[in-house]
Amino acid sequence: MKFLCLACDQAMEFAERQLPGDGTLAAVFGCPTCGREIAMLANPMETQLVSSLGIKVGGREVPEQPLELVRSSLAEGRPDAFLDDSAPANPSAVQGPVTWSDDAVQRLSHVPTFVRGMVKRIYTDYARERGIERITPEIMDTARTDLGLEGM
Amino acid sequence: MRRFRTYNQVEETGQELPAQVAAQQERLKDRLASVRSIWLVGSGKGGVGKSAVTANLAAALAARSFSVGGLDGDVNGPSLARMLGAERGPLRSDGVGVAPAAGVAGTRVMSMDLLLGSADAPLRWREPDAAAGFIWQSTLEAGAVREFLSDVAWGTLDILLIDLPPGTDKLSRALQLIPEPAGVLLVTTPSEAARAAVARSARLVREAGVRRAGLIVNMAGHACSSCGHVDALFAAAADHRLVQESGMEAWARIPFHAGFATATDAGRPPVLDDPNGPAAAALLALADRVASTLDTEPL
Numbered sequence: 136m137k138f139l140c141l142a143c144d145q146a147m148e149f150a151e152r153q154l155p156g157d158g159t160l161a162a163v164f165g166c167p168t169c170g171r172e173i174a175m176l177a178n179p180m181e182t183q184l185v186s187s188l189g190i191k192v193g194g195r196e197v198p199e200q201p202l203e204l205v206r207s208s209l210a211e212g213r214p215d216a217f218l219d220d221s222a223p224a225n226p227s228a229v230q231g232p233v234t235w236s237d238d239a240v241q242r243l244s245h246v247p248t249f250v251r252g253m254v255k256r257i258y259t260d261y262a263r264e265r266g267i268e269r270i271t272p273e274i275m276d277t278a279r280t281d282l283g284l285e286g287m
Numbered sequence: 288m289r290r291f292r293t294y295n296q297v298e299e300t301g302q303e304l305p306a307q308v309a310a311q312q313e314r315l316k317d318r319l320a321s322v323r324s325i326w327l328v329g330s331g332k333g334g335v336g337k338s339a340v341t342a343n344l345a346a347a348l349a350a351r352s353f354s355v356g357g358l359d360g361d362v363n364g365p366s367l368a369r370m371l372g373a374e375r376g377p378l379r380s381d382g383v384g385v386a387p388a389a390g391v392a393g394t395r396v397m398s399m400d401l402l403l404g405s406a407d408a409p410l411r412w413r414e415p416d417a418a419a420g421f422i423w424q425s426t427l428e429a430g431a432v433r434e435f436l437s438d439v440a441w442g443t444l445d446i447l448l449i450d451l452p453p454g455t456d457k458l459s460r461a462l463q464l465i466p467e468p469a470g471v472l473l474v475t476t477p478s479e480a481a482r483a484a485v486a487r488s489a490r491l492v493r494e495a496g497v498r499r500a501g502l503i504v505n506m507a508g509h510a511c512s513s514c515g516h517v518d519a520l521f522a523a524a525a526d527h528r529l530v531q532e533s534g535m536e537a538w539a540r541i542p543f544h545a546g547f548a549t550a551t552d553a554g555r556p557p558v559l560d561d562p563n564g565p566a567a568a569a570l571l572a573l574a575d576r577v578a579s580t581l582d583t584e585p586l
């Protein structure tokens with residue numbers, strides 16, 4: 136899937152992702168020449184078609200986690216199937232320690248345990264790559280939108 | 288009429304889907320670089336003993352000090368973890384990989400069974416629209432097997448055995464993921480009814496140019512549970528025709544033996560505990576044959 140700016144005959148670049156609700160995924164693409172922007176809106180079914188390939192519209196912000204597709208797609212995973220530690224997917228990207236605020240920890244505790252450890256690593260990787268030292272619920276919101284973590 | 292450039296003529300911006308698929312392929316290649324050989328165990332028909340053959344072969348090779356992985360490619364009807372006696376404890380995971388479960392004789396095992404809530408839980412995906420689920424279910428299943436290959440920390444393996452779901456189509460899908468397996472074992476019963484299915488799978492294997500392909504004729508005769516004497520279960524003529532029409536060599540003939548099923552299904556592969564039993568002996572001979580290829584397999 137590529138988006139072409141017809142006025143400039145140039146490929147548009149991915150700019151941002153949003154989850155406006157309703158299960159909609161919005162991906163914004165902009166023309167690097169004229170600045171024109173378009174938003175591609177996908178309903179949950181369309182999103183699922185792409186994500187069942189383990190693929191993200193607009194590309195990946197953080198490296199894919201091991202078994203990411205299985206862990207994020209399985210409906211009834213065994214709660215204690217995984218014992219996650221926090222070693223990042225991309226050790227060379229490590230900036231410094233990342234801490235979690237109490238309310239961020241609280242919010243993470245609502246994530247089903249089958250995926251919790253992985254989700255924690257994704258948020259941590261996201262923070263590390265942006266030099267964010269402390270994860271708060273606000274950071275989690277931004278990350279969720281940026282990463283298009285529908286349902287996580 | 289307006290004329291557009293084609294997809295490939297338009298410059299890449301680096302976020303396209305093909306680039307992400309290529310990255311997945313790369314990950315798979317990196318992971319499998321330390322796996323010496325991959326063998327696929329398939330069949331045209333279900334319930335013929337693929338999983339039992341895979342489990343016993345894996346255990347027999349591991350008992351001979353080979354490092355052996357067992358991957359359950361049947362995500363809907365997983366049985367390999369149980370047959371290899373793998374514990375259902377939590378799997379250690381970090382950002383790089385998920386550690387396989389420990390099975391009998393030091394085998395390393397990955398199966399959907401290890402991730403599901405209970406032994407009888409059916410595989411269910413989170414889906415926004417259950418009615419349309421069939422559209423992506425098979426994509427998700429294929430994705431799960433790809434992840435089991437690429438995201439499990441298999442480490443260095445002499446052999447990775449993949450237990451496939453029944454059906455020639457599933458074998459075909461596996462050959463897309465692993466285009467050059469070290470070998471394929473086609474399991475069948477020697478019945479007239481199996482002939483067409485075996486011939487189809489055999490042809491697929493032949494056309495794929497697979498290096499080594501062996502037919503495993505399972506339940507070829509019945510071994511008496513008290514004296515071990517083997518009676519023909521299916522007519523010898525049917526067995527003969529089946530092998531001939533498949534154009535494959537029979538690598539093993541395994542008799543039906545009730546005790547073999549009980550022990551295998553309970554996670555105690557008889558090749559370890561009862562190596563002189565009639566079915567186990569045939570599987571140990573098969574393990575010899577597969578082992579003889581491992582010494583020559585480059586890493």
Ligand SMILES: Nc1ncnc2c1ncn2[C@@H]1O[C@H](COP(=O)(O)OP(=O)(O)OP(=O)(O)O)[C@@H](O)[C@H]1O
Binds near residue numbers: 333339505
């Ligand atoms: N030679 C044999 N003697 C006795 N029992 C056997 C023999 N081979 C397999 N079995 C038993 O038959 C049953 C079916 O075998 P298995 O599950 O291995 O088949 P499968 O081909 O993997 O089935 P599916 O197509 O459902 O994956 C199991 O209980 C197994 O232990």
Ligand SMILES: [Mg+2]
Binds near residue numbers: 339366451
């Ligand atoms: Mg099976």
Ligand SMILES: [Zn+2]
Binds near residue numbers: 140142145166168171
């Ligand atoms: Zn433009």
